[in-house]
Amino acid sequence: MKKETRLFIPGPTPVPxxxxxxxxxxxxxxxxxxxxRLYARLEERLRVVLGTKNDxxxxxxxxxxxxxxxxxxxxxxxDPVLALVTGKFGERFAELAKVYGGAVEVMEFGWGKAVxxxxxxxxxxxxxxxxxxxxxxxxxxxxxxxxxxxxxxxRRYGALLVVxxxxxxxxxxxxxxxxxxxxxxxxxxxxxxxxxxxAIVAAxxxxxxxxxxxxNPRYYLDLLAARKSKQKYNTPYTPAVSLFVGLDxxxxxxxxxGLEKVYRKHRxxxxxxxxxxxxxxxKLMIPDEYASPVVTGVWAPEGIEVDRxxxxxxxxYGVLLAGGQGPLKGKIFRISHMGYVDAVDILGALxxxxxxxxxxxxxxxxxxGLAQAxxxxxxxxxx
Amino acid sequence: MKKETRLFIPGPTPVPxxxxxxxxxxxxxxxxxxxxRLYARLEERLRVVLGTKNDxxxxxxxxxxxxxxxxxxxxxxxDPVLALVTGKFGERFAELAKVYGGAVEVMEFGWGKAVxxxxxxxxxxxxxxxxxxxxxxxxxxxxxxxxxxxxxxxRRYGALLVVxxxxxxxxxxxxxxxxxxxxxxxxxxxxxxxxxxxAIVAAxxxxxxxxxxxxNPRYYLDLLAARKSKQKYNTPYTPAVSLFVGLDxxxxxxxxxGLEKVYRKHRxxxxxxxxxxxxxxxKLMIPDEYASPVVTGVWAPEGIEVDRxxxxxxxxYGVLLAGGQGPLKGKIFRISHMGYVDAVDILGALxxxxxxxxxxxxxxxxxxGLAQAxxxxxxxxxx
Numbered sequence: 128m129k130k131e132t133r134l135f136i137p138g139p140t141p142v143p144x145x146x147x148x149x150x151x152x153x154x155x156x157x158x159x160x161x162x163x164r165l166y167a168r169l170e171e172r173l174r175v176v177l178g179t180k181n182d183x184x185x186x187x188x189x190x191x192x193x194x195x196x197x198x199x200x201x202x203x204x205x206d207p208v209l210a211l212v213t214g215k216f217g218e219r220f221a222e223l224a225k226v227y228g229g230a231v232e233v234m235e236f237g238w239g240k241a242v243x244x245x246x247x248x249x250x251x252x253x254x255x256x257x258x259x260x261x262x263x264x265x266x267x268x269x270x271x272x273x274x275x276x277x278x279x280x281x282r283r284y285g286a287l288l289v290v291x292x293x294x295x296x297x298x299x300x301x302x303x304x305x306x307x308x309x310x311x312x313x314x315x316x317x318x319x320x321x322x323x324x325x326a327i328v329a330a331x332x333x334x335x336x337x338x339x340x341x342x343n344p345r346y347y348l349d350l351l352a353a354r355k356s357k358q359k360y361n362t363p364y365t366p367a368v369s370l371f372v373g374l375d376x377x378x379x380x381x382x383x384x385g386l387e388k389v390y391r392k393h394r395x396x397x398x399x400x401x402x403x404x405x406x407x408x409x410k411l412m413i414p415d416e417y418a419s420p421v422v423t424g425v426w427a428p429e430g431i432e433v434d435r436x437x438x439x440x441x442x443x444y445g446v447l448l449a450g451g452q453g454p455l456k457g458k459i460f461r462i463s464h465m466g467y468v469d470a471v472d473i474l475g476a477l478x479x480x481x482x483x484x485x486x487x488x489x490x491x492x493x494x495x496g497l498a499q500a501x502x503x504x505x506x507x508x509x510x
Numbered sequence: 511m512k513k514e515t516r517l518f519i520p521g522p523t524p525v526p527x528x529x530x531x532x533x534x535x536x537x538x539x540x541x542x543x544x545x546x547r548l549y550a551r552l553e554e555r556l557r558v559v560l561g562t563k564n565d566x567x568x569x570x571x572x573x574x575x576x577x578x579x580x581x582x583x584x585x586x587x588x589d590p591v592l593a594l595v596t597g598k599f600g601e602r603f604a605e606l607a608k609v610y611g612g613a614v615e616v617m618e619f620g621w622g623k624a625v626x627x628x629x630x631x632x633x634x635x636x637x638x639x640x641x642x643x644x645x646x647x648x649x650x651x652x653x654x655x656x657x658x659x660x661x662x663x664x665r666r667y668g669a670l671l672v673v674x675x676x677x678x679x680x681x682x683x684x685x686x687x688x689x690x691x692x693x694x695x696x697x698x699x700x701x702x703x704x705x706x707x708x709a710i711v712a713a714x715x716x717x718x719x720x721x722x723x724x725x726n727p728r729y730y731l732d733l734l735a736a737r738k739s740k741q742k743y744n745t746p747y748t749p750a751v752s753l754f755v756g757l758d759x760x761x762x763x764x765x766x767x768g769l770e771k772v773y774r775k776h777r778x779x780x781x782x783x784x785x786x787x788x789x790x791x792x793k794l795m796i797p798d799e800y801a802s803p804v805v806t807g808v809w810a811p812e813g814i815e816v817d818r819x820x821x822x823x824x825x826x827y828g829v830l831l832a833g834g835q836g837p838l839k840g841k842i843f844r845i846s847h848m849g850y851v852d853a854v855d856i857l858g859a860l861x862x863x864x865x866x867x868x869x870x871x872x873x874x875x876x877x878x879g880l881a882q883a884x885x886x887x888x889x890x891x892x893x
Binding site: 128129130131133143144151380381383384389443444445446467469470471472474475476478479481482485486492493494495497498499501502504505507 | 511512513514516526527534763764766767772826827828829850852853854855857858859861862864865868869875876877878880881882884885887888890
């Protein structure tokens with residue numbers, strides 16, 4: 128019988144059994160001391176993960192809800208906004224700012240390129256922006272942008288830096304306060320290893336202050352209301368209690384392991400996947416320099432319909448890879464190695480990829496990718 | 511964080527999520543119509559798996575309890591018993607027959623050899639035995655014995671054939687009635703994909719009749735009492751209700767897939783593992799001719815303490831392989847590919863084995879085993 132499909136898509140990611148078990152327990156009431164203690168525990172530990180002392184609120188929404196909340200609460204009609212776009216999620220941020228009436232200037236860096244800090248600095252020099260929108264890990268292109276570098280610029284030029292860290296938090300280093308990020312948004316279903324349904328928004332004092340002056344209509348996504356309830360560790364509206372419980376358990380796991388070790392594992396798996404892809408004669412989308420440690424993009428093998436290949440790998444081997452989005456649809460596939468994924472999982476996924484390629488007549492030596500991935504993994508823990 | 515350990519031991523084997531979910535549901539009472547319907551459904555479908563029209567009873571015990579029940583109910587003090595021993599589980603059967611006072615003649619074929627039918631025939635010619643005890647899949651040595659051939663002999667010479675099919679049922683063909691097996695014992699935690707705790711005993715009319723004449727004291731393991739309760743689809747003592755429910759769900763999965771397809775998968779995975787082991791320059795314990803399709807035994811790599819190797823692979827990669835038992839302790843390791851295990855799992859396990867060997871300084875080319883396993887798997891479904 129076929130096994131449950133294994134997720135190698137960049138969210139939702141596999142949920143650890145301990146998290147699933149915690150979520151399966153009887154619900155607790157959301158207007159109780161138990162819930163307040165839970166929320167307090169979550170905030171305290173999310174601060175560690177995000178590298179911040181700021182107030183953090185948790186919304187019951189997908190990551191996009193968190194992105195909208197950041198924009199809706201900060202960008203009043205006519206506010207000058209600089210949107211740095213390196214892919215689909217950068218575009219979404221820009222679109223949100225337009226929806227809320229921002230005077231949005233979009234800087235497009237191309238799908239597959241990282242933000243160019245020099246170009247951004249020129250833009251900031253030329254004109255004052257209230258808000259700069261950036262994506263930390265651009266999931267659609269598997270690019271990592273230099274948020275630390277952006278933070279230096281926005282501090283220097285006096286703009287609020289708003290960062291989509293949906294697919295980065297928990298998988299790679301984030302130092303919100305040190306880097307000068309004003310609003311940071313993440314979500315439950317990526318490297319935090321919880322099913323979808325929670326958005327997490329942290330904001331600096333400057334950002335909270337700016338929100339108070341904001342004129343946009345908002346209700347469900349009102350971050351000031353969320354923050355006010357959060358002072359008593361409660362929520363304005365009914366929260367997704369079981370997901371809060373799951374996040375609590377997931378943070379147990381992440382912090383017991385230690386953030387540095389978790390990040391190192393992600394980097395190791397990324398290197399293993401990249402070594403395998405090269406060995407198979409496939410082309411990596413992104414140079415090592417700014418490639419994501421949590422998801423790897425690969426150009427479609429020549430002469431193969433990549434979405435048919437993915438379908439075959441999913442149906443025959445139970446391994447779900449991601450396709451391309453927007454202009455990359457049909458042109459790439461992506462392997463996620465985000466969250467609850469280990470070396471053995473990655474070897475299995477690469478093995479299935481090879482078997483799929485083989486069935487589609489792609490010319491390569493079976494096992495060659497695996498051998499190179501193993502060569503990387505074999506170094507693990509030699510320190 | 512470390513993932514849950516993946517079981518590649520020959521039982522307990524991984525439990526499908528659908529089975530675990532079914533077992534997690536609220537218990538049903540065991541003296542209810544629901545339970546009776548459940549037991550009836552189990553018997554009807556276990557008959558298909560075991561290839562029999564015989565009465566089948568389910569005991570709340572491990573497989574050894576089922577083996578003891580078979581012996582305790584058939585072997586009266588002084589009864590002549592021929593015990594065919596090809597490993598640890600053959601030895602256990604012989605020991606049980608001695609415990610119950612049988613006049614046991616033990617035929618030892620050696621750990622790693624299969625039963626020699628000619629030698630058995632000579633023995634049966636020379637003397638009349640009431641009972642012949644045999645092991646179908648000898649888990650300790652990864653040998654499959656020819657039960658069909660034995661059944662021809664026991665029919666010809668008028669003995670009851672009692673078979674330990676604990677690790678074979680659900681993983682390879684069993685035709686109890688066609689082959690002339692009189693008592694067949696299996697258990698929940700092997701290829702049937704349920705946690706340990708249930709023994710399943712099927713017996714022919716001749717066997718039930720012989721049990722009626724048996725003089726041994728027995729109570730919990732009294733098969734006639736179990737059969738009597740089973741007429742009303744009940745049990746004499748409290749059954750492990752949740753395991754019954756799990757077995758029900760597991761049989762759904764197995765029969766929805768189709769037995770022939772399930773067996774073919776086991777053979778394919780065995781061939782993939784064997785190809786990998788050969789490519790790594792390791793030595794398979796058992797020649798193809800009588801090697802198990804559900805578990806593969808491998809001689810320890812020269813110069814490596816195999817139990818340390820296994821420990822390293824388990825702690826570093828979360829892949830649990832089995833060691834040797836009895837005289838094979840420290841001399842072999844075993845990889846199970848029994849039950850809820852697929853090609854991607856096997857590639858992961860072999861990848862972990864290679865990484866472990868590499869860390870222990872074994873000389874081979876990383877990935878070579880995987881490549882050969884893939885070459886076997888690539889043939890799958892080409893028919």
